[in-house]
Amino acid sequence: MSKDKYLCPCLKVTKKDIKDAIAEGAGSFKDIKKATKAGKGCGHCECKVKKYAKKQLKKKKENSIF
Numbered sequence: 001m002s003k004d005k006y007l008c009p010c011l012k013v014t015k016k017d018i019k020d021a022i023a024e025g026a027g028s029f030k031d032i033k034k035a036t037k038a039g040k041g042c043g044h045c046e047c048k049v050k051k052y053a054k055k056q057l058k059k060k061k062e063n064s065i066f
Helices: 015-023 029-036 046-063
Strands: 006-008
Touching (some): 015 046
């Protein structure tokens, strides 16, 4: 198994995949879901993925310099 923990085991989406999607321009959970397909398998992980994604988006916004 990868060193990075799967957030979505069905589609093998990791925390790094979420961070990469944000770095590539995803600005919302919907964008992240579209880029990674996370939560589109069985749906069991959607809440966990959403929580992590929103946390990372908030962190990026706080670290942004306008």
